[in-house]
Amino acid sequence: MSSHKSHRRRGAAQLNGNPKFWGRHAVLAAIANPERRVIKIWGTREALAQMDVPSAMPIQYCDVTDLARFVPRDAPHQGIVAEVAPLEDVWLSDVLEGHEEDERPLLVLDQVTDPHNVGAIFRSAAAFDAIAVVTQDRHAPPESGVLAKAASGALETMPWIRVVNLSRALEEIADHGYWRIGLTGHAEMTLDKALSPRRNALVLGAEGEGMRHNVAEHCDALAKLPISDRMESLNVSNAAAVALYAAATLRQPKGG
Incomplete structure (x- = not known):
């Protein structure tokens, strides 16, 4: 292991113990992920009866009112909550070296911090078959129930690479033949x-501030989405979906 790799886990920013996921998609995806350790599940009898939960997994039956104490107010938990251990770090060098001939896009987020947006971006990244999502470690949300719910299972299937220095990561991405936009x-x-x-490596900045100057300086090209003058901009998760779709259609074979 090279010296720049820390032993931190993806959930290191979690302040209140292990994250808790809720909702059928997020919990079932966590159970199905061999890289994820599910510590305990709380659920109603009705919800658990509809799910294929491994017999060895610790389960506690609860009423709906009991589940409310595990999740934010009015969170749509669908009668199921799981405590999970954060996934181990995924290293940029490992992903790049493991996909040398892969022409699918990378998605790079510059200080996008809203977990709803990041979760929705993961969902789009999985839908349009991106290789991975790259974020800066200190300015991105940790794994959480909100993010996992918005990702609708994609948090378990889409590699999430957290880096210390995004500009340095973009240099490494360029060294592996990516055109950074x-x-x-x-x-x-x-x-x-x-x-x-x-x-292609698609780079998106935070809402409001946009990309930082130093990150933009490490792109090979700057581009915009051709949106109408009636709207100034798109939400970052919508912009990511449109950009990923554009990159996906470019890879499709021409003709029938």
């Missing part, structure tokens, strides 16, 4: 003109 409304070029026919 920063999405910004201030660009002159539209995304369809900026995409490479081979390997």
Whole structure:
């Protein structure tokens, strides 16, 4: 293991113990993930009767009112809550070296901190078959029930790479043959003109502030989505979905 790899886990920023996931999709996906340790499950008899839970997994039957103490107010838990251990770190170098001939896109997020948005982005990344999502470690949310619920299972299948320095990570990404495209409304070029026919890394900044200057400086091109003048911008999770769709259609074979 190289010296820059820490032994931190993805959930290190979690302040109140292990994260708790809720809802059928998030909990079933966690159970199905061999890399995820599910510590305990709380659920109503009705909800648990509809789920295939391994017999060895610790289960506690609860009323709906009891489950409410595990989740934020009015969270749609669907009668099921699971305490899970955070996944182990995924290293950028390992992912890049393991996908040398892979032309699917990488998605890079610059200080996108809202867990609803990050979860929705994971869902889109999985839907459009991205290789991984890359974030800066200190300015991204930890694994949480909110994020897992928004990801609808994608948190368990989409590699999440957390890096200390995003600019340095973009340099490493370029060294592996990726064309780095920063999405910004201030660009002159539209995304369809900026995409490479081979390997693309799509870089999106936080809502409001957008990409930081140093991150934009580490992109090969800056591009915008061709949205109407009636709307100034898109939510970052919507922008990610559109950008991933554009990259996916570029990879489709022409003709029938």
